[in-house]
Amino acid sequence: MTPGSNVPLSAPRVAVDVAAPVRLDVSGLLLTADGKVRSDDDFVFYNQPQGGPGVTHRSGGGSGPDAITVDTDAVPAGIEKIVVTASLDGGGAFGGTTPTATVRNADDGSVIASFAPAGLGPETALVVVEVYRRGGAWKVRAVGQGYANGLAGIATDFGVNVEEPAAPGRISLDKGRVNLRKNETVSLVKGGKPLLSSVRMALGWEPAYGGRDIDLDASVLVYGPQRNHLETCYFGRLTVLNGAIQHSGDNLTGDGSGDDESITVHLGGLPPEATGLVFTVNSYSGQKFNKVAKAYCRLLDGASGEELVRFDLTGGEAKTGVLMAKLVKQFSGEWEMTALGTFVNGRTAKSLVAPGSSAL
Template sequence: MTPGSNVPLAVDRVAVEVAAAVRLDVSGLLLGANGKVRSDDDFVFYNQPQGAGVAYRPGNGAGPDAIVVDTAVVPADVDKIVVTASLDGGGPFAGTTPTATVRGADDGAPIASFAPAGLGPETALVIVEVYRRGGAWKVRAIGQGYANGLAGIATDFGVTVDEPAAPAQQANAAPPAPTAPPAAPPVQAAPPSGPAATHLPPPPGAAPSVPAPQAAAGGRINLDKGRVNLRKNETVSLVKAGKPLLASVRMGLGWEPAFGGRNIDLDASVIAYDASRTPVATCYFGKLMVLDGAIQHHGDNLTGKGSGDDEAITVHLGGLPPEVTGLVFTVNSFSGQKFNKVKSAYCRLLDESSGEELVRFDLTKGEARTGVLMAKFIKQFSGEWEMTALGTFVDARTARALEKPGAEAL
């Protein structure tokens, strides 16, 4: 498997074995629709080997440790089981390539395998997830790295721990009792190691490491201090007062003809992708509503003249289907004029209900090309979305022609 790819499961019981040249600690977390565990009982590892339909199976020196999932008895309010690994005794994965092999738990028949490559400072990984989709079960390759050990993963998914240390460092201790989240935040996650990897925020209740909206580790900011002005390649986490923004938002896109230039017909669109970067739907002037109304285009502007947004697209973040994990907002020159003939191109994100401007990105200089990727949204494991300003110019005169470069930008 490659990062983001998925394979359907034809059997109810599967075992996810994780092996490496060094000893690993393997665990599984049962997550609901909100991307969190229901309680600390949903964290399955060597000190707590049994969960609801999920079990930890030690290798005992004869083979790799594994997480066994019986999909037939996993509770209905559990959407996915993520399988994680860290090095026994701690330390980074640099120089180590773990391999996850999914097998039939009863017959041992191989179903899929995944080996995330190019690892460095990561001390813990979300390797694969077993997830429910439309009544069927699948397994997806993830490869998300963390620099703060298994405890960092656990707290990001809602498990309470008494101190930010991986369970691997407490092999002889009793299971930690549930406590309040730590007062100090865990170290930020390591950079993603694959296209489906995403950055996860500190757990609810953790104190921010820097006052918002200054950049936190990794250059990410949030909405706590009001409107955020982004520069190219900067990212804002769509979180306000500790809560993910899941209501309806409107992306407004605007432009003006360059001084002395003629009218220019640009078209805004948004392309929705799944975790494997495959386009799910494209919303543009020729298709004003997609995904059962979760994304709506407000109509075409043929000139770019006039104040305010030239085109706008509303996204009901909470109404997007679960397979949509990425959105790319684009503008293309249908008439073939180049973006060096455009001035004052921008995109801005507004709260649909209040009209409040949340994020703005001004693209000051255009290139002699016919398409531009303005911004992307990526859904995190925690359920929140992050917006990144792109400003990447490409040769594309239609929304369809922007699907491939949009996928490459995710």
């Protein structure tokens, strides 16, 4: 496709992925006839993957491109178009980088169209393509419009209330220990170099005040580039991937201060196909997380024991599982940790595989 050209959609469900030699943040905005979103819920991006009806964000897991999927049959009648945007992960301009948007049939993966806006310079964000209605049919148009003020500028232009940058830059470990809140991300870079040695994810919890002991189980779910499940390390399988991931063993009560269970990951020893790790805790006995106090996870240097990152989960929900955090390998080879704190129903590690895949 060339800028301004359009192609009819040959499938009701399409996925638009945007790839580049560097990692991109890809977003989608659902726009009405006046070119604005109805509310902030119509902004679909990595921190809000399930936004407006019919439009979802799919992470590439660090080794593939992110994508926006549009189910045209589910898009509300008042939405005229969905614009797909891209910005460089961590900031910066597109000069010297040519992104490629590929529109695929979301069900069989066949290619419908592709577009590569060329000649980019100071632009820090792009409206790459738009999926739009015309005469009762759906089409895709190549756009390639650049913005100099990042994804926040695009979002504001289309009516999103941006109180802080919509795609904040990642922080690193160079200034010492990092305390994360839900959905915040830290790049595992220390001294300007990616952390590729062993790390230990320690998880802890206590029974709620006046409550009885609660048996929770910590696990790590391992995924490939397409969010495909590869392995699960838990109390019933203490070592996986030829020893690259090791579990400390089961704690049956959560009693006592300090860590209850921990999982050591030898980042440099992981096979290339292992690009996403999701750390979970589930209640095998069926007790709900609103009966748990002081749930947390912390990432430590496997060699020195130094605490690098900490995430304290305040307030539990009446569900039996929680996705605590994820580690995702980037195109550059470095790893990023994101605090999740997402409660789901699942009493076993196996039951958390699907929610874990969706979180990548």
